[in-house]
Structures are given as C-alpha cells and as structure tokens.
Amino acid sequence: MSEHSYRQRGGGRSQGFSSIPSSQQQPQHPQGSHEESQPTHGGHGGGFDLAQSALDEMHAAGFKPEFGPGVDQQTAAIEKVLAQLTPTAGVEDLRGLGWSSIDNDTSKDLDQIEVAERIAGGIKLRVAIGDVAAAVAQGSPIDQHAQAQTQTIYTAVKNFPMLPLELSTGVTSLNESGDRQAVMMTFTVGPDGEMLDENVSLALVRNRAQLAYSRVGPWLENTAAGVVDNDVMSLRSDSAREHDADASLFTAPGPLGANWLVEQLKLQDEAAQALHTARVKNGALEFHKSEADPVVVDGRVISVQEAIQNRAMNLIEDLMVAANGVMARALRKGGRSGLQRVVKVPARWDRIVALAAQHGIELPAVPNSVLLNDFLEVQRRTDSVHYPDIAVAVIKLMGPGEYMLMRPDDDPTGHFGLAARDYTHSTAPNRRFPDLVTQRVLHAMAHGEPAPYSDGDLTAIAAHCNDADKALRKIERDMQKRVAAVAMASHIGEVFAAVVTGSSDKGVYARVLQPPFEGRVIQGEQGLDVGDKVSVKLLHTDPARAFIDFAKVGMRAVTPAVGSAVGGKAPVAASHS
Numbered sequence: 143m144s145e146h147s148y149r150q151r152g153g154g155r156s157q158g159f160s161s162i163p164s165s166q167q168q169p170q171h172p173q174g175s176h177e178e179s180q181p182t183h184g185g186h187g188g189g190f191d192l193a194q195s196a197l198d199e200m201h202a203a204g205f206k207p208e209f210g211p212g213v214d215q216q217t218a219a220i221e222k223v224l225a226q227l228t229p230t231a232g233v234e235d236l237r238g239l240g241w242s243s244i245d246n247d248t249s250k251d252l253d254q255i256e257v258a259e260r261i262a263g264g265i266k267l268r269v270a271i272g273d274v275a276a277a278v279a280q281g282s283p284i285d286q287h288a289q290a291q292t293q294t295i296y297t298a299v300k301n302f303p304m305l306p307l308e309l310s311t312g313v314t315s316l317n318e319s320g321d322r323q324a325v326m327m328t329f330t331v332g333p334d335g336e337m338l339d340e341n342v343s344l345a346l347v348r349n350r351a352q353l354a355y356s357r358v359g360p361w362l363e364n365t366a367a368g369v370v371d372n373d374v375m376s377l378r379s380d381s382a383r384e385h386d387a388d389a390s391l392f393t394a395p396g397p398l399g400a401n402w403l404v405e406q407l408k409l410q411d412e413a414a415q416a417l418h419t420a421r422v423k424n425g426a427l428e429f430h431k432s433e434a435d436p437v438v439v440d441g442r443v444i445s446v447q448e449a450i451q452n453r454a455m456n457l458i459e460d461l462m463v464a465a466n467g468v469m470a471r472a473l474r475k476g477g478r479s480g481l482q483r484v485v486k487v488p489a490r491w492d493r494i495v496a497l498a499a500q501h502g503i504e505l506p507a508v509p510n511s512v513l514l515n516d517f518l519e520v521q522r523r524t525d526s527v528h529y530p531d532i533a534v535a536v537i538k539l540m541g542p543g544e545y546m547l548m549r550p551d552d553d554p555t556g557h558f559g560l561a562a563r564d565y566t567h568s569t570a571p572n573r574r575f576p577d578l579v580t581q582r583v584l585h586a587m588a589h590g591e592p593a594p595y596s597d598g599d600l601t602a603i604a605a606h607c608n609d610a611d612k613a614l615r616k617i618e619r620d621m622q623k624r625v626a627a628v629a630m631a632s633h634i635g636e637v638f639a640a641v642v643t644g645s646s647d648k649g650v651y652a653r654v655l656q657p658p659f660e661g662r663v664i665q666g667e668q669g670l671d672v673g674d675k676v677s678v679k680l681l682h683t684d685p686a687r688a689f690i691d692f693a694k695v696g697m698r699a700v701t702p703a704v705g706s707a708v709g710g711k712a713p714v715a716a717s718h719s
Contacts, residue, residue, distance in 0.1 A: 190628055190685040196297040196621055203613045205291060207302035212283035217306045220277050224313040227321045232588065233344045240398045240406050241270065242351035243316060244358050244454050247380040250311035251294070253570045255349045256461055258409040264332040265413040269465040270324035270347045272314045274571035275581035280594055292610040294573035297621040298436055310572040318352035318382050325581055327465040331413040335420025337464060342472040342584060351392065351403050354379035359452030362411050374403045414460040421463070425511035425561035429533050430522055434658045436625050443629045446657045462569045463560055469580060470564035474550045476587040479597050481576045481604055482548035483567050484555040490539045497535055511561055527655065528673055531643050545576055545604035547597055576607055623688035626659040630690065631683045637695055642674040652678055652692055661690030670694065
C-alpha cells in the first residue's frame with residue numbers, strides 16, 4: 143500500500159486522460175493562468191459543465207482555488223531568480239549524472255528524478271526532489287495559498303494547483319533538460335533490500351529523460367522477460383515530446399556511456415524489486431490498484447476505461463517510500479521536529495478478521511500486516527472479480543492516513559500499511575504542502591538555523607491538512623461519479639456484467655466490470671447482497687446529482703473460490719463468467 147499518488151498518482155496526479163482530440167495536438171496552457179483546466183476536455187459532457195461543477199464543489203467545501211493578491215508579482219520574481227542557476231556553497235553539482243523521471247504521460251509538475259549506481263555491497267540510489275522551499279518564502283502570498291489549500295486537487299476534468307503553474311510546471315518542476323536545485327536523499331540498497339548509508343543533502347541536477355509510466359511499465363516487463371529493446375526514445379512522455387530531443391543523448395557513446403538509460407532503468411528496477419521484497423516481508427500491504435480514467439474525444443467525455451498500476455509505477459512507489467523514510471530518519475537524527483505520515487494499527491481489526499473469515503481465511507485476533515497481505519494476495523490470484531471490492535473494504539477499515547507532529551524523541555506512531563516506523567511526506571513539494579514544510583525543516587537543520595515551525599505550528603498544520611484531505615477526497619469521489627454519469631449517458635438501455643458492492647437500508651450498489659463504473663440498483667434489488675454477480679441494465683444517469691441507476695435483469699453464474707488458511711496451500715482459482 144502506498145500513498146505515492148499516480149492519479150494519481152489516484153496516484154493518484156490524474157492528468158492521465160485518454161484523450162483523442164481530432165487535431166491530435168494538445169493545446170498549450172496560457173501563461174499567467176493559475177487554474178489548470180484540461181483543455182482537451184473542454185470541461186463539458188453532454189451539455190453538463192463538468193469543469194464548472196468541479197469549481198462549484200471546491201467553493202462549496204470552503205476552498206478558494208483562485209490565487210490572491212501578490213501571487214503574480216511573487217511568481218515573476220521567483221522566475222527571474224531561478225532563470226540562472228549556479229552551484230553555491232553546500233550545493234553539490236550533479237548535473238552530469240544520468241537522471242531520469244517517470245510520471246504520467248501528460249504530467250508537467252515533476253517532483254522527483256532518480257539515478258542509480260552499482261557499487262560494492264549493493265546499488266546506490268539518489269532521489270532528487272525539486273527544492274520548492276528554496277524558491278517560495280515562508281509566509282509569502284504563494285505560501286499562504288499553499289497552506290490554505292494543502293495540495294493540488296485533481297478532479298478528472300479540472301486541476302486546481304497548490305502552486306502557480308509557472309512554478310509547479312515550470313521553474314520548480316524537474317523538467318527534461320532543465321537545471322534545478324534539489325533536495326537529495328541518498329541510500330544504498332543491499333542484496334536483501336536493506337537500506338544502508340543514508341544521507342540527505344542539496345544538489346544541482348538536470349533531468350535528462352522525462353519518461354512515462356505507460357511506456358516504461360511494459361518495457362520493464364519485457365526486459366525482465368529477456369526482450370532486448372534499446373529504443374528508449376519511445377519511452378518519453380507526451381509532455382516531453384512537446385519539445386525536441388537529440389536521440390544521440392540517449393544511446394550514443396559519451397560521458398554517460400552508450401545505452402546509459404537502458405542500464406539506468408534496469409538498475410533502478412533491480413533496486414526497487416529488492417526494496418519491495420523486503421518491505422512485503424516486513425509486513426507492507428500490497429493493494430493492486432486500478433483507476434477509472436475518462437476517455438475523451440474532441441473535448442467530450444465518451445467513456446471510462448480502467449488504468450491499472452504497472453511495474454514502472456511500482457518502481458517509483460518503492461523508491462519514494464524509501465526516500466521518505468530516509469528523510470524522516472534524518473530529521474530525527476538531527477534533533478528536528480517535523481510531520482509524520484501515519485496509518486495507525488487498525489482499530490477495526492475485528493471487522494477485517496470477519497471479512498477474511500467470509501472468504502475462508504483465518505486471521506489472528508492481534509493485527510498482523512504480513513498475514514493480512516497474504517490474504518489479499520490469495521484473493522487477488524483466485525478471485526480477481528471480487529478482489530477490488532475486498533481491497534477497498536480493507537482500506538476503509540484501516541482508516542485514512544493522517545499527519546501528526548513528529549518530535550525527535552517521540553516513539554513514532556508508524557505506518558501500518560507500509561510497515562514503516564519512521565515515515566514522512568517529502569517527495570512532492572510542488573503539490574503537497576506537508577512536503578514543503580518538511581523541506582523547510584531540512585533547510586534549517588542543514589544551515590544550523592532555528593526551526594521554521596514550532597511544535598504547536600506543526601500540530602496545527604497537521605490538523606488542517608487532515609481536515610482538508612477529508613474534504614478533498616469527497617470532492618474527488620463526487621467528480622468521479624459525475625464523469626462516469628456523463629460518460630455513460632449514451633449507453634442507456636445497455637446491459638452490463640456487474641458485482642454488488644453494497645447492500646443496506648441506504649440502497650443496493652453494483653460495480654460494472656467493463657467499463658469500470660458504479661451505480662445504484664433501483665429495480666429488482668430485493669435479496670441482493672455484497673458479492674453477488676448480476677447483470678444490470680443502465681436506466682438513468684444524472685451528473686448534476688452524481689446518480690447512476692440500474693435495474694437487475696438477472697444473476698450470473700458463480701464458481702466460489704476454495705478457501706484456505708493463510709500461509710497454507712493456495713486455493714484453486716475460481717472461474718468467472
């Protein structure tokens with residue numbers, strides 16, 4: 143389980159739409175505008191203005207996504223200062239290394255880049271994070287907006303950035319071929335995934351290859367299977383392709399060596415695999431996630447499709463989880479208070495035990511993340527149709543992640559889902575305010591300066607971010623429902639295979655398998671229970687109220703999975719109609 147978002151991240155940063163404009167070209171975002179709408183979506187669907195609905199949701203929840211007085215002037219001043227970067231005292235010049243990024247195809251707010259090196263005893267990794275704290279002064283107009291909003295909000299049809307786009311997608315984004323100052327977490331991954339020689343420092347870096355999850359994921363899978371493919375130019379993201387790149391920089395002999403990017407990706411993947419294996423062994427939970435992405439043609443939402451997490455996403459997730467741990471431990475060792483990101487031991491563990499028992503799996507009475515992960519993996523392998531609903535139920539029972547004050551002498555609360563003792567958020571300062579706070583604490587520690595925030599300040603920031611996160615999750619959920627309602631409006635009367643996901647006095651709900659969307663069964667729902675396989679007819683959609691209504695037209699055959707105790711022989715795979 144990770145909180146590194148590809149939306150998107152859902153996680154995660156969902157700028158990753160399946161857009162098919164007739165011109166096949168992405169319109170450019172106008173300079174000086176700080177609200178990031180998705181121009182290829184036009185904000186409309188079937189006469190319903192999705193973009194305006196997103197803005198209305200923000201205002202109704204008490205957010206003010208519009209930037210206030212002084213922001214434009216401050217942005218212009220920052221751009222001028224960062225136009226020319228030169229190494230300064232305490233900042234190591236590492237622009238000559240083979241840095242690369244992997245993100246969504248259309249992402250331009252790039253927070254992190256990575257580079258790996260094989261050394262005696264393991265693989266040395268450097269993870270560089272755009273140094274937003276060096277650019278945005280504490281208490282400034284931009285900082286005040288960032289603290290109030292707490293994060294960039296992604297609503298499928300309109301993004302509301304935490305920082306002005308001229309920064310978050312410009313001078314503080316680690317864009318391809320740009321020189322940037324960065325906060326760098328360095329560590330060595332040993333043969334068994336252990337982390338050694340941890341360090342946090344400042345560096346000057348240059349992203350040499352801006353790559354895409356959608357391309358690197360399959361490439362990694364094929365490479366792991368023995369396929370030789372040195373066409374790394376094809377791995378560049380759509381955003382990177384908006385400007386030309388010299389192919390020889392990726393393949394020709396030079397300071398980095400021939401095919402350096404191929405070797406980099408292999409090495410980073412090797413390190414990530416070792417980290418992942420060690421994390422799971424220690425009890426980290428694996429949720430094989432998928433998200434529903436809108437399909438857009440000529441600016442209109444016409445359908446939704448499933449976007450499944452792939453090997454490239456897993457690579458970045460494992461490196462970012464590791465980097466966040468390095469930062470948390472560095473602050474603790476340096477005697478500095480900060481923000482920890484926690485998922486507490488589930489208070490409703492008894493309900494997770496009961497859920498597992500319904501599927502023939504016995505979990506202990508005392509919370510055990512290793513055995514819980516074994517249960518989830520058994521369900522994923524043997525019952526892929528119901529697995530998403532089981533995973534969602536477990537996530538809900540665990541409860542959301544929270545920010546808390548982290549004092550250096552405190553016993554850390556820990557992150558149950560990641561099996562991590564020390565954990566913070568530090569890898570996304572362009573789009574998450576706690577990460578910017580963490581950078582400021584790091585800067586003060588590195589320069590021997592007083593703490594930028596008191597413990598009381600940090601406690602208040604944590605509480606505000608937790609409250610905002612709850613409200614923003616609801617906005618994202620509501621907008622996902624509205625997008626699905628618009629997308630499926632032209633499919634009224636069609637019949638779909640579905641699984642019942644909720645049954646109570648509030649109603650019966652079902653999730654359609656393909657395309658992925660959910661609605662309420664308002665006809666023939668009597669007697670249906672969670673997990674039932676049904677065929678449903680789409681009756682009605684109402685994007686204004688985020689309603690999708692079904693009628694049950696029949697049951698589908700079910701071949702139940704054979705249960706087993708966790709750790710025993712795996713159940714026989716179920717067949718699914």
